[in-house]
Amino acid sequence: MEYVNPEGLRLDGRRPMEMRQLRAEIGAVSGADGSAMFEMGNTKVIAAVYGPREVQHRSQMVNDKALIRCEYTMANFSTGDRTRKPKGDRRSTEISLVIRQTMEACILTHLMPRSQIDIFVQVLQADGGTRSACINAATLALADAGIPMRDLVTSCSSGYLNSTPLLDLNYVEDSAGGPDVTVGILPKLDKVTLLQMDAKLPMDIFENVMQLATEGCKAVANYIREVLIQNTKQLEHRRGV
Amino acid sequence: MEQRLANSLIMTVNEKKFIETALLSDLRVDGRRPFDYRKLSISFGREDGSSEVQLGNTRVMGFVTGQLVQPYRDRPNEGTLAIYTEFSPMADPSFEAGRPGESAIELGRIVDRGLRESRAVDTESLCVISGKSVWAIRIDLHIIDNGGNLVDASNVAALAALSTFRRPECTLGENGQEVIVHPPEAREPLPLIIHHLPVAVTFAFIGKENVVVIDPTHHEEAVMGGSMTATLNTNGDVCAIQKAGGEGVLQSVIMQCLRIASVKAGDITSKIKSAVESYNTERSLRKIKRHNPSPAGYKH
Numbered sequence: 001m002e003y004v005n006p007e008g009l010r011l012d013g014r015r016p017m018e019m020r021q022l023r024a025e026i027g028a029v030s031g032a033d034g035s036a037m038f039e040m041g042n043t044k045v046i047a048a049v050y051g052p053r054e055v056q057h058r059s060q061m062v063n064d065k066a067l068i069r070c071e072y073t074m075a076n077f078s079t080g081d082r083t084r085k086p087k088g089d090r091r092s093t094e095i096s097l098v099i100r101q102t103m104e105a106c107i108l109t110h111l112m113p114r115s116q117i118d119i120f121v122q123v124l125q126a127d128g129g130t131r132s133a134c135i136n137a138a139t140l141a142l143a144d145a146g147i148p149m150r151d152l153v154t155s156c157s158s159g160y161l162n163s164t165p166l167l168d169l170n171y172v173e174d175s176a177g178g179p180d181v182t183v184g185i186l187p188k189l190d191k192v193t194l195l196q197m198d199a200k201l202p203m204d205i206f207e208n209v210m211q212l213a214t215e216g217c218k219a220v221a222n223y224i225r226e227v228l229i230q231n232t233k234q235l236e237h238r239r240g241v
Numbered sequence: 242m243e244q245r246l247a248n249s250l251i252m253t254v255n256e257k258k259f260i261e262t263a264l265l266s267d268l269r270v271d272g273r274r275p276f277d278y279r280k281l282s283i284s285f286g287r288e289d290g291s292s293e294v295q296l297g298n299t300r301v302m303g304f305v306t307g308q309l310v311q312p313y314r315d316r317p318n319e320g321t322l323a324i325y326t327e328f329s330p331m332a333d334p335s336f337e338a339g340r341p342g343e344s345a346i347e348l349g350r351i352v353d354r355g356l357r358e359s360r361a362v363d364t365e366s367l368c369v370i371s372g373k374s375v376w377a378i379r380i381d382l383h384i385i386d387n388g389g390n391l392v393d394a395s396n397v398a399a400l401a402a403l404s405t406f407r408r409p410e411c412t413l414g415e416n417g418q419e420v421i422v423h424p425p426e427a428r429e430p431l432p433l434i435i436h437h438l439p440v441a442v443t444f445a446f447i448g449k450e451n452v453v454v455i456d457p458t459h460h461e462e463a464v465m466g467g468s469m470t471a472t473l474n475t476n477g478d479v480c481a482i483q484k485a486g487g488e489g490v491l492q493s494v495i496m497q498c499l500r501i502a503s504v505k506a507g508d509i510t511s512k513i514k515s516a517v518e519s520y521n522t523e524r525s526l527r528k529i530k531r532h533n534p535s536p537a538g539y540k541h
Contacts, residue, residue, distance in 0.1 A: 097347055
């Protein structure tokens, strides 16, 4: 199947280095301390953050740091076929672990000892790149909750089909069986915190694909910063400043 | 929800500081240099498809079994490969019997990604009747002793077990619908077709300066800020990478780690291949001894 036609357009009309349209909304869940909704093309996720609050299971309390918990679930209606088990299956457990460790690296946990921060991410529409969208949504939600972080964490995926590096794969391109590289970076520090790859790729091509994903992450970071600045201006306006 | 990593070794602040300070002078607590692997030994059981790997203090056993099943609807011509991990409580006090915890699932998925997505095992040759009957290969990994770096040891155990596994030969019945499975005594069982060996190499990032060490021990894992597992083969391909959060590292460090990993992957692949070869030689010798009458029978 042709994923990049001779004119250089992909299946959905994008250029190889073009990201999907981003859309973010802060405060999607009114009951949470912080929440955000993030869309990357047709992929839509909601993240809610509760914390810092008292640790629910005393045995898990850490004396010098905050405990971070994360749960990733996919809504039954998020994919084409209704999924039977939205959470608890292996993939969801692994992605919960990945998101938790990624956010743990950037939250200043030592400032909130003996407390717990819960991050809940739910995928409402899955069209490829759910992991990245979840991390971006979690970053926004943590910022909305006012939790101190070293830097934003932004994430983007990229692949390599028809000998072309492609940025931000959608579901069809992802299930093509080609390599899928997901990168999560701390943009200001320019450090890679999340890197996952599957399927074979020669090492030099891998470097290009990872570089492309990193550029995508930086673009997402710029967008997220804009969204946060807009949100702050709105809050100031509401307070009458 | 299991919160802690499988490695919840409780270490004193002094021990942690000692490990970090020693690394600043390129010394590791067990005497290795930062990019040295521990001693790897691979041994096989009597049955085909069972292996035991010892990497320093870490011991993992791998078992491969096959069964005829119905294929997935969207892949009627391909066999299936499934990996099951068992973190036995005897390996580490923090492992619990029963449902696999987070780290058990992560380990299973890392080994699975390395084997399945990179197409190391040829699944199309496992098809017997398209759409009806295919071989389902099941790899069971049992962790016997956790001395650190379970991922690499489990990966080697899985590869070694797959390389020595033999599935029974099967032929179609008269009407072409029935599958007859021949027992190993009747027809020699067939090995799996393995295109390449994806070897996992794990790096740990320790301390504020993010010193990189390869093949972390149990103690180093308790101190590390992040880890990265790179699965590569000897053809220069990167099969899978897993860096699930943890401390941020520069891109140049990642590429340097990949280059070191490809060298180490070459070493490990040659070790696996030579171990498998000696097993196969010994296996054929055993067969010859069985069929030839022993000289002792001619005593009188």
